[in-house]
Amino acid sequence: MIEMNLSRLNELTIIIYAISVLFYFIDFLHNNRKANRSAFWLLSVVWVMQTIFLFYEMIHTGKFPVLNIVEGLYFYTWVLITFSLLLNRFLRIDFILFFTNLIGFFMMAIHTFALTQSQSGALSDQLISELSIIHITMAILSYGAFSISFVFSLLYLLQYDLLKKKKWGKRLLRIEDLSKLDRVAYILNVIAVPMLLLSLILGAIWAYIKLDDFHWYDTKVLGSFTVLIVYSFYLYNKIVKELQGRTIALWNAASFLILLINFFLFGSLSRFHWF
Template sequence: MEMSLTRLNEITIILYALCVLLYFIDFLNNNRKAKRAAFWLLSIVWFLQTIFLFARMFETGRFPVLNVFEGLYFYTWVLVTLSLVLNKFIKAEFIIFFTNVIGFIMMALHTFAPAQYESAAVSTQLVSELLFIHITMAILSYGAFSLSFVFSILYTIQYNLLKKKKWGKRLLRLEDLSKLDHMSYVLNVIGVPMLLLSLILGIIWAYIKLENFHWYDAKVLGSFTVLLTYSVYLYVRIVKELQGKSVAFINLAAFLILLINFFLFGSLSRFHFWDS
């Protein structure tokens, strides 16, 4: 029973992460399709959470709010319920997105905290799976940033060829500037929330697994610097409404920081690349 409920929560976590990603896209671009898909994913999350609550009620014979972990779960269920109501009746993308980020954190804390599980084997397995999800999401975000970097490189090459009026086969084989700029932006919109959620899960794992977790660890500071740099890119792109060569250079600089964080700060970290 315990393992079945745990698996249900893990599925819910993955769906919730996708939901937050789609709400982030809607938050930045007012994308109606993303908002609609996020709403239905959130509805599935709410449905799975409700099943879990009733299963816990059936298992314990009471309403499950009498300890910290049960309270966290019920709190998350309330946040998801309120998000669905807000999504349906008012246009508040900013509130909905950040409400679900908080809900995701609370859900992850409830799912992966080992103290709530009677079985040590279940607890150990969950901590390992938390690390796996954290690493997978981080790699996917880095993949999105890498592709965005490639598009910015192609944009820079195309821009210089046009500026120097060098017409030829190389120019014809590249996409037009607006499409290269847009694809670079879209990939960063996907990468930023994935990295944010990965860092949230990574911090939860560190607090659970490590005896001495330090916020000033090189890899931790480097990862948040990467997140901040790409957030600056999105700010300049959306709020300042800059496009083209200037944001392409910001994107190239952000990827350089990402590489420094991955190769240099990773080797300086006290706990990254350790066996879980």
């Protein structure tokens, strides 16, 4: 029973950690203090949960839990989170926090999957299945955000065309102004990109542990990383190159077409993906 509860604690920790990384990503892009504070407090919760688990292991085993790779990964993640909290609290080195915690999330995910291998067979299969559900759910949520972002870009292009051709009317008035359409499409992509990245991290680790014939050149794996890269370039063009208007809306629409190809075509060609 205790073994199962600790595994549940690890799963909950991963979910909270993922949300914290998402907020740090928003802060990284926009220097958003509210997002930074939210990420800090969520990361603090993760630290508390990890510390509880760490002390339980020390009391339960009577030794410091760093004597094998699984224990070492957990302690390494705890150290990264501790340093992140100290940096955030005292030095305010904001740019390093997102990337540090991305590494921490990756190590935490490896530890959680590896931990299930030491559990009983039925329990291990159940936990791995539940972690794969987290991976799938995060991927679909990111796809949903990308889809709605595409709709806003489509409305942007329609509104832009109506304004350019000076077709005044009720249709023009019912569509939001261009700046708001562009802004909402961008915000949705800011949320979806890190969510997809974290989903791919969980998916890759799950595949290595669960599948005997996992290959990086699987069509769905390549397609998913292509989607991530394309949307990352969208953010790069939007933030760094400051592309605006019709150009960035077209880029977003083209990115969504690549997403559809990955979802329907590459998914059907993959040997282990259904979605």
